[in-house]
Amino acid sequence: MSYFIDLLRRIWNFIKRIFVKIINFASNIVNFFKNRNRLRKLEEDRDIIAVSIKENLGNNNYRVVNCLYDEAQEEIVDMEEDAIGIESNGLDAKTKQSFGNKDMIVLK
Numbered sequence: 001m002s003y004f005i006d007l008l009r010r011i012w013n014f015i016k017r018i019f020v021k022i023i024n025f026a027s028n029i030v031n032f033f034k035n036r037n038r039l040r041k042l043e044e045d046r047d048i049i050a051v052s053i054k055e056n057l058g059n060n061n062y063r064v065v066n067c068l069y070d071e072a073q074e075e076i077v078d079m080e081e082d083a084i085g086i087e088s089n090g091l092d093a094k095t096k097q098s099f100g101n102k103d104m105i106v107l108k
Contacts, residue, residue, distance in 0.1 A: 004104045008053045008065045011076060015065065017085040023064055025094035028086055032066045033107055038082055047072040050107040054099050060090050 020028060033039070033050045041048055048070050055063040067076045067083035076083050091099075098105055 004051075004053045005055055007076075008055055008063065011065065011067075011079060011083065012063065012085055015067075015079050015083045015085050017087060019087045021088065022090045022092050023062060023086055023088040023095050024092045025098055029064070029066055029095065029098075030107070032084060038068060041068060041077065041082070045070070048077060051104060052099075052107065053104045054091075055103065062088050062091055064088070 023029070029052050033042075038050070042050060048068050051067055051069045053065045053067075057063060064086045065083060066086070068078070069075070070077050
């Protein structure tokens with residue numbers, strides 16, 4: 001799991017970032033992956049997965065990266081189009097429940 005936290009830290013400066021007060025699972029995570037082009041990539045290539053990686057920065061602050069990850073190539077598909085970083089002062093209840101005690105979730 002630390003591999004994905006390291007990945008998050010390495011790519012943070014290279015991806016588009018937004019700041020929100022509270023990360024909302026439905027609007028900040030799920031809706032990102034509902035993009036027509038991302039869905040097409042997921043359908044066409046079974047090696048590509050939809051991943052959300054969370055990093056607890058302390059004091060209830062978080063970073064979350066949503067991205068398409070190619071398991072065969074072990075890399076993010078397209079950082080400019082298919083990755084976004086979100087910084088927040090907290091997580092909503094659904095996001096907390098979805099991540100549980102994990103740093104990464106794969107959306108299906």
